[in-house]
Amino acid sequence: MNKLLRHLLTLPHPVRVFITLTCASLGLIIYMVSFPLTHNGNILPVAVGITTWMFKKKGFFIYIIVGTPILLIYHALRIGSLLWSYTFIFSFTAGFLTLLLECFFVITLRELVDSADEARNRAQEAEKRVEVAYEQQYQLNQIKDQFLISMNHELRTPLTELHGYLELLYERYEQINSTTQIRYIEHAFQASQELQQLTYNVLDAMQIDDQGKVLLAEEFALAGQVENIVKHLSADKLENYTIQVEIPADLTAFANAQAMRHIVHNLLSNVFKYAPLHTKISIDAQQIYKEGKEQICLSVQDEGAGIPPDEMPLLFQQFVRLKRDISGPIRGTGLGLYICRKLVEAMGGSIWVESDGISGHGSRFSFTLPMMKQTSQNMNISMDEQRVSR
Structure with a gap:
């Protein structure tokens, strides 16, 4: 019965x-049909209780x-007079008071049930x-553990x-010749550059979540x-890769130029890490219509090993690296693409990657930028000029 009443x-x-x-x-029909039998009002409490x-x-x-x-009119028609006997008046009044008492108990029970349900819902929500x-x-x-590792x-x-x-x-x-000294200094300088890049990525990832700027x-x-x-790429990068830029000269974006440079720099850094030497890197951009707005789609295409499709959804998260790269010789924090995603989203765009995972087919990273001023656009990240424009 409890389940039935709750189900109602x-x-x-x-x-x-x-x-x-x-x-x-x-209830009214049964009452009228049985009228004026004894206890003919017993059916009414059922209907009143359910209501x-x-x-x-x-x-x-x-x-x-x-x-x-309805009952008053029906009684008058059946009795043939508007005047009731004292017995009938007493019976009708007693029945009415009984209905009032029933109503009080049912309403009290319903409120208790509602209170219990509300308390249970609050407990479940908590x-x-x-x-x-x-x-x-x-x-x-x-x-945190991944970061520390x-x-x-x-x-x-x-x-x-x-x-x-x-x-x-x-x-x-004093024991080594000048050629060896220069070679040691070059290696030390390269190591310091790696440290600088790693430190910048960590600092950028920390700063990029600050919504107050x-x-x-x-x-x-x-x-x-x-x-x-x-x-402004280093000479060895320009010598070891064929970089092709195909962007219309009149293509104008309305975004943050520093952030855009940071994004492209991070994407190119990944290409230089993972793409084989003496391969082509294509950078192109075109005007597109997305979500009813004019936007620019800028893409960086390489001829590297590609990205497995099952690992793409996590690629733009913090500290995420491909499984094949975790134990490989190429170092990285897994923050570069995360920073790119946050910067692109702050400018009202989106970023994605296309790859079939086949070695040599490479990957194509694309992101969108606004072409016109967005009245309600929320750009709430600020990066240091020295790091963004590097």
């Missing part, structure tokens, strides 16, 4: 109204307001919030190299910015 409360409102009207009508249970006070008052005039908080804490601990591995190697070469120069400066947008010619990035 979960029914759609039209269904409950239909059940209530049906019970009320049947009150369904709609509480509102249901009871509607039933009384509608049902009482339990869900605790579970969500626990899951978030677990994920934060996982990120990654930093322990990635920082130790260049630090060891830097310290080792500087130690050799310090202790055996503003990423200012401006109009700029995209071709000039990208060509400037390529122009």
